[in-house]
Amino acid sequence: MTDKHGKSLIVFLSPAGTTRRAARVIAETLEARGRPVSLLDMARTRSDMEAAISGLDPGDCLWVGSPVYANRALPPVLDFIDRLSGIGGVCAVPLHDLALPLREKGFxxxxxxxxxxxHSMMWSCEDPLGGGRPNEEDEAEIRRLTGRVLEKMDAGTDAGLTAEDLNYQSPERQALFHTRSLKKTKAMMPPMVLDPEACTSCGLCVDGCPTNNITLEPVLGLGTDCLLCCNCVRLCHEGAIRNDVFQVIEGRIRAFAADYDEPAVTRIFS
Ligand SMILES: Cc1cc2nc3c(=O)[nH]c(=O)nc-3n(C[C@H](O)[C@H](O)[C@H](O)COP(=O)(O)O)c2cc1C
Ligand code: SF4
Ligand code: SF4
Incomplete structure (x- = not known):
């Protein structure tokens, strides 16, 4: 049966855990207000996805979360939106640049x-960009957004935002970002280096891989679905999965960040 106020489904992918944390803050805020909510981690619950989506009714809300990789949302999250068929009357709260495809789908x-x-590529750097974030103030902003969305769900009459309302980058930067992709970034990066002999088959990397891309049988190997999140490199204490990218990446990331000069704030749109 449909709840009077509509239920929420939060779908996210979060290789390093910060998007998951934002999703949980939203879920806790909804629960504290007595609203029905389900959390779907794309890395863990792929088979439940279709059933969860088809269970959405008019008046319900789909929340979608992705980290930014190579200036875009993660490809599996964009693919997920691409596969959605129009769901009449369901509204959406994208947590990043997913607004346009969701709007085009009629949300x-x-x-x-x-x-x-x-920045999840900088876990081993001293003073990483975004260190300690999201913090309490960031989480307060996420709770504020959740409250505003609930008000709109309850009112039921709001025409909603345009994708442009959620666009905070300049047109020049947007045009530049759309020339970039994770695929192109991966082609420029050094490949993963595997040392099967060093592998103890502990399984930590398998558990931490968001795309189920690592096999241990018959020997350590990688498939073709790598996001370059480097969770496996971070988790492997045996050095059986390495990537030389870390020798060069820190300087490049800091140079990009200085060039973009984006205010280091959490920003909500509602
Ligand atoms: C391969 C890769 C590329 C990234 N590219 C960007 C980027 O272009 N812009 C950005 O702001 N952050 C970038 N990041 C940082 C992540 O978006 C950021 O750390 C995010 O919080 C990770 O989310 P998660 O903790 O949910 O995985 C990148 C991280 C990785 C691993
Ligand atoms: S974390 Fe390292 S040692 Fe453990 S299974 Fe993965 S590659 Fe092997
Ligand atoms: S293989 Fe490693 S880098 Fe690639 S997606 Fe899996 S954990 Fe991330």
């Missing part, structure tokens, strides 16, 4: 957010 946009977070 009413009730809000969005860009959340300040630790």
């Amino acid at each position: 009413r946009l009730l809000g969005g957010a860009k959340v300040m977070a630790l």
Whole structure:
């Protein structure tokens, strides 16, 4: 049976955990207000996805979260939106640049957010960009967004935002970002280096891989679905999966960040 106020489904992919944290803050805020909510981690629950989506009714809300990789949302999240068929009357709250494809699918946009977070490629750097974020203030902003979305869900009459309302980058930067992709970035990066003999088959990398891309039988190997999140490199204490990218990446990331000069704030759109 449909709840009077509509239920929420939060779908996210979060290799390093910060998007998951934002998703949980939203879920806790909804639960504290007595609203039905389900969390779907794309890395863990792929088979449940279709059933969850088809269970959405008019008046319900789909929340979608992705980290930014190579200036875009992660490809599996964009693919997920691409596969959605129009769901009449369901509204959406994208957590980043997913607004346009959701709007094109007919979702009413009730809000969005860009959340300040630790750069997950810089876990081993001293003073990483976004270190300690999201913090309490960032989480307060996420709760504020959740409250505003609930008000709009309850009112039920709001026409929603345009995708442009959620666009905080200049047109020049947007045009530049659309020439970039994770595929192109991966082609420029050094490949993963595997040392099967060093592998103890502990399984930590398998558990931490968001795309189920690592096999241990008959020997350590990688498939073709790598996101370059480097969770496996971070988790492997045996050095059996390495990537030389870390010798060069820190300087490049800091140079990009200085060039973009984006305020280091969590920003909500509603
Ligand atoms: C391969 C890769 C590329 C990234 N590219 C960007 C980027 O272009 N812009 C950005 O702001 N952050 C970038 N990041 C940082 C992540 O978006 C950020 O750390 C995010 O919080 C990770 O989310 P998660 O913790 O949910 O995985 C990148 C991280 C990785 C691993
Ligand atoms: S974390 Fe390292 S040692 Fe453990 S299974 Fe993966 S590659 Fe092997
Ligand atoms: S293989 Fe490693 S780098 Fe690639 S997606 Fe899996 S954990 Fe991330």
